[in-house]
Amino acid sequence: MRYKHPDETRRRLMGGAAAAGLLAGVDALLPVWARSPTSAAGAVRPPAAGAVQFDLTVARQRIDIAGKSAWAHTLNGTVPGPLIELHEGREALLRVHNRLDEDASIHWHGILLPFELDGVPGVTFPGIRPGETFEARFPVRQAGTYWYHSHSGLQEQTGVYGPLVIHPAGGYQDAFDRDYVVMLSDWTFEDPMAVLAKLKKQSHYYNFQETTLPQVIAAGTPAWRDWLAWAGMRMSPTDIADVTGHTYTYLMNGQHPDGNWTGLFRPGERVRLRFINGSAMSYFNIRIPGLPMIVVQADGQDVQPVQTDELQIAVAETYDVIVTPTEDRAYTVFAESMDRSGYARGTLAPRAGMAAAVPALRKRPLRSMVDMGMDHAGGHGGHAGHDGAVQPDGSAAHAGHGAGAVDHAAMGHAMPASQPAAANHSAHTAAAPASAKTGRERAAPGSVVATHDADTHGVGNVAVAQVQRDRTAEPGTGLADVDHRVLVYADLRSRAPGHDARAPQRDIELHLTGHMERYMWSFDGKKLSEVTGPIEMRHGERLRIVLVNDTMMEHPIHLHGMFVELDNGAGAYRPRKHTVSVKPAERMSLLLTADEPGRWAFHCHLLYHMHMGMMRVVQVV
Amino acid sequence: MKTLHTLLALALAASALPAGAADAGAHAMPIDWQHVHEDSHPFGFALIDRLEYRDDEGPNHLLWDAQGWYGGDYNRLWLKTEGESPVSDSNGEFEGQALYGRLVAPYWDLQAGVRYDRTFGSGPDRDRAFGVLGVQGLAPYRFETDLALFVSEDGDLSASAELEYELLLTQRLILQPRVEINAAAQQVKSWGVGSGLNDLQLGLRLRYEIRRQFAPYVGIEWVKKFGDSADFARADGQDTGNLALLAGLRMWF
Numbered sequence: 001m002r003y004k005h006p007d008e009t010r011r012r013l014m015g016g017a018a019a020a021g022l023l024a025g026v027d028a029l030l031p032v033w034a035r036s037p038t039s040a041a042g043a044v045r046p047p048a049a050g051a052v053q054f055d056l057t058v059a060r061q062r063i064d065i066a067g068k069s070a071w072a073h074t075l076n077g078t079v080p081g082p083l084i085e086l087h088e089g090r091e092a093l094l095r096v097h098n099r100l101d102e103d104a105s106i107h108w109h110g111i112l113l114p115f116e117l118d119g120v121p122g123v124t125f126p127g128i129r130p131g132e133t134f135e136a137r138f139p140v141r142q143a144g145t146y147w148y149h150s151h152s153g154l155q156e157q158t159g160v161y162g163p164l165v166i167h168p169a170g171g172y173q174d175a176f177d178r179d180y181v182v183m184l185s186d187w188t189f190e191d192p193m194a195v196l197a198k199l200k201k202q203s204h205y206y207n208f209q210e211t212t213l214p215q216v217i218a219a220g221t222p223a224w225r226d227w228l229a230w231a232g233m234r235m236s237p238t239d240i241a242d243v244t245g246h247t248y249t250y251l252m253n254g255q256h257p258d259g260n261w262t263g264l265f266r267p268g269e270r271v272r273l274r275f276i277n278g279s280a281m282s283y284f285n286i287r288i289p290g291l292p293m294i295v296v297q298a299d300g301q302d303v304q305p306v307q308t309d310e311l312q313i314a315v316a317e318t319y320d321v322i323v324t325p326t327e328d329r330a331y332t333v334f335a336e337s338m339d340r341s342g343y344a345r346g347t348l349a350p351r352a353g354m355a356a357a358v359p360a361l362r363k364r365p366l367r368s369m370v371d372m373g374m375d376h377a378g379g380h381g382g383h384a385g386h387d388g389a390v391q392p393d394g395s396a397a398h399a400g401h402g403a404g405a406v407d408h409a410a411m412g413h414a415m416p417a418s419q420p421a422a423a424n425h426s427a428h429t430a431a432a433p434a435s436a437k438t439g440r441e442r443a444a445p446g447s448v449v450a451t452h453d454a455d456t457h458g459v460g461n462v463a464v465a466q467v468q469r470d471r472t473a474e475p476g477t478g479l480a481d482v483d484h485r486v487l488v489y490a491d492l493r494s495r496a497p498g499h500d501a502r503a504p505q506r507d508i509e510l511h512l513t514g515h516m517e518r519y520m521w522s523f524d525g526k527k528l529s530e531v532t533g534p535i536e537m538r539h540g541e542r543l544r545i546v547l548v549n550d551t552m553m554e555h556p557i558h559l560h561g562m563f564v565e566l567d568n569g570a571g572a573y574r575p576r577k578h579t580v581s582v583k584p585a586e587r588m589s590l591l592l593t594a595d596e597p598g599r600w601a602f603h604c605h606l607l608y609h610m611h612m613g614m615m616r617v618v619q620v621v
Numbered sequence: 622m623k624t625l626h627t628l629l630a631l632a633l634a635a636s637a638l639p640a641g642a643a644d645a646g647a648h649a650m651p652i653d654w655q656h657v658h659e660d661s662h663p664f665g666f667a668l669i670d671r672l673e674y675r676d677d678e679g680p681n682h683l684l685w686d687a688q689g690w691y692g693g694d695y696n697r698l699w700l701k702t703e704g705e706s707p708v709s710d711s712n713g714e715f716e717g718q719a720l721y722g723r724l725v726a727p728y729w730d731l732q733a734g735v736r737y738d739r740t741f742g743s744g745p746d747r748d749r750a751f752g753v754l755g756v757q758g759l760a761p762y763r764f765e766t767d768l769a770l771f772v773s774e775d776g777d778l779s780a781s782a783e784l785e786y787e788l789l790l791t792q793r794l795i796l797q798p799r800v801e802i803n804a805a806a807q808q809v810k811s812w813g814v815g816s817g818l819n820d821l822q823l824g825l826r827l828r829y830e831i832r833r834q835f836a837p838y839v840g841i842e843w844v845k846k847f848g849d850s851a852d853f854a855r856a857d858g859q860d861t862g863n864l865a866l867l868a869g870l871r872m873w874f
Contacts, residue, residue, distance in 0.1 A: 197664055210792060214790060231762045234759050
């Protein structure tokens with residue numbers, strides 16, 4: 001049943017150490033890239049000459065992780081897996097050896113390559129049988145920060161993921177002195193199938209931040225009204241994350257917060273941090289108190305530098321930031337789970353062993369009527385501010401009153417699906433400063449760009465977004481009223497203009513749908529197994545993909561094999577992304593040049609949503 | 622608990638229900654490729670909602686009320702059982718149902734199947750069978766709802782309605798009001814059933830979820846019989862109303 005790794009005995013011996021010692025000793029069990037460096041040498045190695053060959057071995061073994069000993073799926077003996085460094089313009093030969101007693105796979109997330117090498121069992125290849133080796137040999141056509149992970153069953157949750165960095169052929173445009181991968185992930189000691197089964201039986205199983213009756217009573221009349229409104233819809237405004245810190249330990253570079261992964265710097269140096277969210281189910285809000293971050297890359301694609309104090313990273317996204325710590329002190333790298341049930345944490349410090357204050361977890365956020373796609377939400381001008389406004393301490397939040405600068409003119413007028421962008425541009429121009437403002441005023445919801453038609457997507461879907469908004473200029477859930485700058489999608493502008501200036505020839509509209517109570521997830525109300533064929537695209541075709549989120553939670557939607565251009569008002573400088581987080585009740589417009597032939601997976605990157613069928617296959621012929 | 626799960630699985634296999642049959646549409650893949658993205662495998666759930674000791678005004682009772690399902694997203698086999706027995710003797714009543722449930726609206730299962738009632742203990746055991754048609758689901762404002770119509774083997778029609786609600790006092794301390802109403806179209810004297818409204822049960826249980834799956838509780842329940850049902854009870858020397866103090870366990874697997 002279980003493959004025994006030669007190192008297992010040694011690992012088990014170390015596992016017997018006391019918890020504190022274990023956390024300290026765990027560093028040595030991590031891949032080289034994830035260890036806290038002990039000297040001031042750079043972390044990522046400089047480019048070497050020639051083609052790059054890399055061998056990955058998937059195995060099941062007992063390792064020390066998150067402060068305990070556990071069975072995991074490892075890559076070359078560790079969780080996360082090793083850092084794969086490739087070089088733009090050179091060939092890569094990636095070999096995956098399966099030492100499991102079940103099928104395995106590795107998907108190279110965000111990498112342009114022939115589809116047969118993309119690593120999705122049942123879609124692009126049969127899967128790697130036990131004992132077999134899979135070879136992916138391809139020319140590297142891009143640069144940037146990416147990652148790789150299993151696409152077999154729920155193996156990703158048990159450890160099959162790692163970072164992949166491609167160095168640009170012409171050298172880096174942004175100067176930096178140090179380069180660190182900061183990979184975030186969520187670890188559970190439960191069997192992932194048991195986690196899924198619990199969600200199937202009681203979908204709020206892991207939510208221990210629900211609104212209680214005493215909180216409603218203490219908060220008074222508006223809270224009662226909201227509580228009734230949510231109950232009437234059979235939903236909960238506290239439904240932020242399906243799986244929470246109740247079972248998850250959040251890891252930074254494979255390390256428990258107490259393990260304190262540390263990146264070293266000399267004061268005044270420019271430090272590049274390559275944030276990768278390799279979680280199965282967890283969005284994070286990342287900040288480094290006292291240190292502004294200059295975002296230079298998103299999903300591996302260079303963006304025009306934009307300064308921020310906090311950014312929300314969806315599952316499967318990557319963001320590269322450059323920070324310049326000038327003081328001779330430690331800074332905490334704080335990645336709070338979006339539902340604020342836990343955090344991953346590390347440190348930037350001039351010397352090993354230092355630590356800065358770790359911020360307290362903030363109050364958990366709440367869903368609003370805007371998230372529900374309710375048509376009265378805009379009419380009341382910032383009604384979102386007091387919806388379900390019961391905070392854990394029993395106080396009522398009143399931040400939003402009167403803040404709603406809503407586009408009433410657009411309300412109720414469905415834009416032609418092909419041109420939602422036309423209405424968006426002006427809104428973006430107006431909304432752009434919102435992301436840079438530092439006041440506590442809550443950002444207004446985005447403009448209404450469409451209304452939902454009569455199709456409610458069948459019995460597997462519980463709600464639709466009656467009004468759909470452009471939400472690219474809105475901060476992510478929980479970041480609307482923080483008192484510092486927050487990165488929003490509208491801030492992202494590609495550094496180079498898009499290479500395809502053609503207008504889209506046709507639209508493909510997909511609705512993100514689901515049923516929280518039954519834990520069913522789908523597109524247009526249908527699971528992958530309920531549709532009979534792939535979404536067809538013609539090779540070279542210029543398309544608009546419209547994603548409408550009919551659910552009340554964010555979904556990170558990932559297209560394999562091709563980058564989409566996020567229509568966020570940046571015109572020719574639309575950012576190119578492999579994963580887009582679609583907010584509740586959002587209508588998101590993506591442009592795509594279908595220039596990569598083959599069969600590509602297209603799915604929600606929340607692992608259990610994908611596993612429950614929130615997935616399609618795109619075929620470019 | 623494992624046994625119950627196995628039983629449910631066996632029952633499903635025996636009934637050859639198309640659990641998840643709606644999910645079987647194969648994607649256009651080469652046939653030798655394993656369909657790894659299996660999004661429709663069946664799950665099973667067993668809930669012992671009430672397993673309690675009741676300090677009644679008359680003889681004290683043990684009561685159970687359990688239900689479970691096995692199947693996919695759209696089609697499920699449901700099993701339900703309910704019954705009670707006085708603590709002082711081995712007499713009692715058992716009720717069991719086996720139903721096919723289909724998701725017909727986002728929050729609603731339409732259920733159809735059979736019910737079997739049996740008395741046990743001293744005296745001759747009696748039994749009767751019913752056909753069942755019901756809906757079960759989550760009503761607006763989050764009322765757990767179970768409505769059913771029963772047609773007995775003798776053609777007698779009856780109905781029941783159960784509503785449960787959950788009020789969170791803390792994340793783990795949960796107050797659960799419960800209402801049950803039974804009614805019948807025809808009198809069935811041998812079972813003490815009058816025509817019209819038979820009885821009303823109002824319960825209030827306070828449970829503490831040590832784990833989600835395991836919660837001890839205490840509570841009270843008031844039962845009142847009406848009309849002919851009350852008359853039959855009186856004639857039988859029973860009370861027509863009862864207030865019970867109770868303590869029990871709620872568990873699921």
